[in-house]
Amino acid sequence: MKNNLFDLAGRYFILMGKVLSKPEKRSIYGRRILAEIASLGLNSIGIVAIISVFMGAVITIQMALNLESPFIPKYLIGYAARESMLLEFSSTVVALILAGKVGSNIASEIGTMRITEQIDALEIMGVNSASYLILPKIVATVLFFPFLTILSMGIGVAGGYVVCVLTGIVNPEAYIVGVQSDFKPFYITYSLIKSSTFAFIITSISGFYGYYANGNSLEVGRASTQAVVVSSIVILIFNLILTQVLLT
């Protein structure tokens, strides 16, 4: 089979057609969605929290060093750190990291099911295997990633605060004032829209690469690498598009 872009995109959309067709039995999907929330969502809280606290801290230090001027009020550092987290870090950067974690997990799981004939076995039972395997993952991540984003925002801002307290690089009170100043709720909406979109991108693309893996474990490895690379690139493209559409 040819691997040019159009062919790939065509197969992707055909698969999505199968994935998004009407589920055969709702109750089963409900249970599977909960299980996927646990395995893809809850299991990612740790890594998101760790990255966010460090990034919040680093951003605050960098802002403090860059804005060192008597004409710039110190609270702007808190403001800038918050805006960086809200606008870009907690949605896009977190999504890129999750593309690595969740994307490779999905692609290798589904790819292994493909090469060990588990997908064929589902098809033989008369199950729409694409929908049965991929849809619960999509629903779970699209619903849950926004929570991870909000969590990341909170922890990131807190990380900045901790740095202020520990190093005194900025007065903690000024930081808090900055964090609260000129708050635009729409930025949160913007960020959540992005994170749901990115969740869909990661899960569907990784599911696609896993679903069409063939051959042996080498191919599954390749499929999961490709899934991460391609979903990261598509995330960056959509980040640009969504920012242009929603913010300007």
Next chain:
Amino acid sequence: MIRAEHIVKSFDGRVVLNDISATFRTGTTNLIIGQSGSGKTVLLKSLVGLHRIDSGAIYYDDICFSQLGFRELKAIRREVGMLFQGGALLDSSNVEENVRLPLDLFTSQSAEEKRERVHFCLKRVNLENVDHLYPAELSGGMIKRVAIARAIVLNPKYLFCDEPNSGLDPMTSVVIDNLIKEITEEYNITTIINTHDMNSVLEIGEHVLFIYKGQKWWEGTKHDILHTDNRELNDFVFASTMAKRAKACSQIHLDEP
């Protein structure tokens, strides 16, 4: 009844199945035999539609299987049970969930009814107290048996088994062979079994199809198979030293216990 007419299947220009026609009757055990790589698995997968055939036609009773739409295909597949060569159990589910899956998906039975049915099927393949084990915790033979239980849990009208007893010890093999024969007769199933095990052939080979290099080379019953003068089939049947010796002392009748 399943009927194959002039099936041709090739991969990247390499012909694997070359003009195979056969009729598999209901209520009898139909065996497909042949050397490793002769095309048995490809034939079985073509018959169930996992491989798209290049030309030819496949009929399930009077329905032309190769021309079915997506929806009709799904409907007919609910009447199909299949055992894959590697078992193909879902890794993320335990034994009970694996066997129960078709019931969960396609019946509205109560949890109690499902559990009973699952245990009944597991018992028929001689498995007990393994409900909560995961495929990674089972031996190869146990995986096969769980897979058989899953294939028969919905009382299929068509049953396909790819090497049901490879990897099983001789005693369990006989149990599985006879189980397949029993349910085939009991529920009047159309059963097609791939095997390269001569014991199975002599045990349950009511209708045997010998595939050689992708072609139908010979067709007959377990009784005919020992007296054929088809050279390739003879080479296959009497490949083992033991069988050769047994044939040499012709007073031993292999086809009678």
